[in-house]
Amino acid sequence: MESFGVLVERHQPRLWRLCERMLGSSEDAGEATQEVFLKAYRGCSAFRPNAKVSTWLYRIAVNHCLNRLRRRKLATFLSLAELAPKAQGEAPAAEWDPADSGPDAEQRLADRRRWAQVKAAIDRLPLNQRSVLVLAKLEGLSYREISQTLGITESAVESRLVRAMRRLQALGIQQGVGHGG
Amino acid sequence: MAVRDRDIKLLMRYVAGELDEAARRRLKERLDEDEQLRAALRQLRSTWSALSPPIGEPKVPDQTSRILSEIRRRRERDPGVAGWFAAPVWIKAGSLASLAVGLVMGLLVSTSGFGPPPEVSEPSADGDLFLAAEPTSADLYWRALEASSGGLGDEQENGT
Numbered sequence: 001m002e003s004f005g006v007l008v009e010r011h012q013p014r015l016w017r018l019c020e021r022m023l024g025s026s027e028d029a030g031e032a033t034q035e036v037f038l039k040a041y042r043g044c045s046a047f048r049p050n051a052k053v054s055t056w057l058y059r060i061a062v063n064h065c066l067n068r069l070r071r072r073k074l075a076t077f078l079s080l081a082e083l084a085p086k087a088q089g090e091a092p093a094a095e096w097d098p099a100d101s102g103p104d105a106e107q108r109l110a111d112r113r114r115w116a117q118v119k120a121a122i123d124r125l126p127l128n129q130r131s132v133l134v135l136a137k138l139e140g141l142s143y144r145e146i147s148q149t150l151g152i153t154e155s156a157v158e159s160r161l162v163r164a165m166r167r168l169q170a171l172g173i174q175q176g177v178g179h180g181g
Numbered sequence: 182m183a184v185r186d187r188d189i190k191l192l193m194r195y196v197a198g199e200l201d202e203a204a205r206r207r208l209k210e211r212l213d214e215d216e217q218l219r220a221a222l223r224q225l226r227s228t229w230s231a232l233s234p235p236i237g238e239p240k241v242p243d244q245t246s247r248i249l250s251e252i253r254r255r256r257e258r259d260p261g262v263a264g265w266f267a268a269p270v271w272i273k274a275g276s277l278a279s280l281a282v283g284l285v286m287g288l289l290v291s292t293s294g295f296g297p298p299p300e301v302s303e304p305s306a307d308g309d310l311f312l313a314a315e316p317t318s319a320d321l322y323w324r325a326l327e328a329s330s331g332g333l334g335d336e337q338e339n340g341t
Contacts, residue, residue, distance in 0.1 A: 008248050013241040030244060037248045038255065111235040118232060136197055137232045143199055162186075162193050168228050175230040 004044075008037055011054060014139075015061050021134045022065035024119050032068060036061045051148075058141075058149045062131050069127055121171045129164035132157055184221040192222050196229050 015036055020029035039060050047056055122130055135141045135149060136157075147154045184192075194200050195208055212219050316324075 004252075005245065005249050009245045012243070012245055012248065016241045016244065030242065033244060034248050034251055038252060041252050108235075114231075115235050122232075133232070137229065138234065143194075143197070158190050158193065161197070162190055165193065165225060165228055168232070169224060173231050174224070174227040 004041060007040075007053065011057050012037070014054070015057060018058065018061050018134065018139055019065055021122075021138045022062065022131065023068060024123055028068070032061070032064055036064050039064065055145060055148050058135070058139075059151070062135070062149060066127050066131060118173055121168055121173050124171065125164050125167055129160045129167070132160040133164040133168075136161055184217055188218060189221060189225075192218070192225050195222070196225050 012033060016029050016033045019032040019036070020026055023029055023032060036057065040057060043060070047053070122133065125133065131150060132146055135146045136143075141149065143154045143157045146157045150157070191200075191208060195205065200208065212222065
């Protein structure tokens with residue numbers, strides 16, 4: 001249990017960040033991270049010593065987030081009440097922190113708005129493209145590491161990443177240019 | 182002419198830092214000569230940069246103690262399940278193999294019974310019935326019944 005505690009301490013920040021980027025919510029990320037480590041604890045016998053621990057944990061986390069996103073999509077589809085605020089363009093409460101005061105306040109607010117738009121665009125990607133994009137860009141994993149994490153070929157990683165980028169371009173996500181939603 | 186898919190993939194590898202030195206040099210030479218390729222690279226870079234999170238991202242909360250206490254709690258609540266999941270692969274494989282063998286044996290016994298029925302020899306000339314196998318208590322009962330009633334006809338015996 002102590003050694004598992006060390007594992008949690010070491011990998012928890014990165015896994016939390018990954019879950020937050022995959023799920024788009026800090027609250028969901030906290031719960032998801034906990035579930036990921038529970039799954040890792042239960043499945044530690046399935047871990048192969050020749051694999052990297054981080055890759056193994058990433059794989060569990062990505063699969064967990066994808067399952068969660070699929071369930072969320074289904075729940076959204078089934079619940080008309082949930083659709084209403086999104087249709088009006090309301091952002092989740094966690095996305096909007098109170099504005100800071102100070103000389104950089106405007107810039108920070110603009111950054112947050114831009115980031116909210118980027119996250120909204122990422123949310124619109126198909127799940128298989130989203131996971132590749134998050135791992136490549138936001139987690140800084142190489143094609144090889146992504147292919148090991150997701151259990152797909154490097155060629156599939158490449159195709160999904162290019163498709164994701166094309167879709168984001170179509171949604172108007174560009175540096176220094178007005179972002180579309 | 183639009184940029185080919187193959188070239189877009191190459192540019193994407195370049196932007197993502199996946200190309201080695203030689204491939205980067207070759208691509209740069211092509212970029213010097215191809216305006217469309219340069220435009221495609223600019224677009225890709227622009228989108229890629231826009232995906233960088235802002236500097237003041239929320240701090241990651243430390244959940245270590247919460248996660249560990251949750252694992253302890255669940256392990257105490259359901260040790261069997263945790264034990265099964267934590268068991269080594271060879272134990273799981275052995276258990277599953279035993280289960281499979283048990284199922285197969287059960288299936289065989291249920292379809293073929295407990296063995297072939299005892300062979301009945303032809304009735305002897307004096308009409309007595311002899312069993313090739315050891316007589317069971319049911320046989321002994323019927324024999325006693327036959328002896329007390331003075332014997333049964335051949336047809337009836339063969340019918341039993």
